[in-house]
Amino acid sequence: MIHKLEMFIAVAREGHFGRAAESLGLTQPTLSTGIKQLEEMLGVQLIFRGSRYGGLTPEGQRALVWARQLVSDARTFRQEMRTARHGLSGIVRLAVIPTALTWAAALSARFTSAHPNVRLTILSKTSVEILSMLENLEADAGLSYLDNEPLGRVTTEPLYREHLTVVCHRESDIAMQDKVEWADLAGERLCLLTPNMQNRRIINENFMAAGVAPEAQVESNSTVVLAAHVDAGDWITILPTDMARFLCAGKPQLVIRPIEGAGMDHAVGLVAPFREPHTPVLSALIAETKSLSKAYA
Structure with missing residues (x-):
């Protein structure tokens, strides 16, 4: 039965x-x-179909809610029994927004050190994709923004607050300033994350509040690509402080400048399906997230 429900999902x-x-x-x-x-x-009948998939019937839409719940319960039950016999083990699938990948690494290092029989799969995804993956049981948890766009019914555990900074080449005019305002970036050669990223939407909101229309000549879903463009010449990008420091480490030609009036900092943390009880592994991951947050507070 459970296997067939997984097929349906x-x-x-x-x-x-x-x-x-x-x-x-x-x-x-x-x-x-x-x-x-x-x-x-x-x-x-759960699915309309002729020569191809035609969507869910009304009964199928109601069944999908139950299918997700039953499959999730079955997985929790199996993990509870495995933990009772062998201790904490298994695989955790963690979906992470690109700007939080350094924090995902810190969380993974602490978690796997405490629980060596648990493996982690970490995937870089947009905030919207993370919520979809949680709903469809494709991910066990995610790292995403907590206070900017609606999350729906999920469990959250704050990890850190994101602070935006400018990354530029040391020979650029912006590098000569101790601090930068959003208006200073008007007309600059920008490379930014793609518009489907929530970080980009936050950046756009700050630009618009300053009366600037942001125009990125290069867009990418990879922070590495953005830093590489800055390294290659007269490009400028905007990244969270922790990610900027990581990407600029060992590169004296790249400089980081804080943004004056950067707007409200946004909370980033763990998001997980709203359910009780959580699997033993997920409960341990939530506890480790709380511990990591306190360590860097």
């Missing part, structure tokens, strides 16, 4: 039988048979 997530089968490591006929058997067991 995968089809709803992918919106395509072939991609759903591939994500589960199954053949498409096996997936289709499993969905049909599930529908026969429940006595309702």
Whole structure:
């Protein structure tokens, strides 16, 4: 039953039988048979389909909520039993906004040191993707903004507050200033994160509040690409302080300047599905996040 519910969740997530089968490591006929058997067991049609996937029926939409809950409960139950017998073990899938990847590394190092039988998979994702992955049971937790855009019904644990800074080449005019205001960046050659990143939306809001229309000649979903452009010439980027320090380490040609009137700093922390009880591994990860936050407070 649980395996068939996982098939159903995968089809709803992918919106395509072939991609759903591939994500589960199954053949498409096996997936289709499993969905049909599930529908026969429940006595309702879950999916509209003709020659291709046609969306969920009203019954399917209601069933999806229960399927996610049941699959999540089953996974929690299995992990509880495994922990009782073997101690904390398994795999934690952590989805992280790009600007928080250095913090993800710090959290991972502490967590795996305390729990050596647990493995972590860390993926760089947008804040919107993180919430979708939590809902679809593709991620166990995430690191994302907590106080800027709606999160929905999730459990949160604050980790740090993000402070924005300018990263520029030491020979640039901006580098000659001790502090920079948003208005100073008007007309500069900017390279920034892509608009689908919440960090970019925060930056845009600050620019607009200063009466500046931000124009990035280069956009990327990678902070490494942004720092590399600054290193290559007369580019300027905007990054959180911790990420900027990490990327500029050992590069004396790159300088970091604080932004005056940078707007309200935003909280970043752990987000996880809202449920009780959490799996033993997730409970331990939440506790480690709280401990890391206190260590850097």
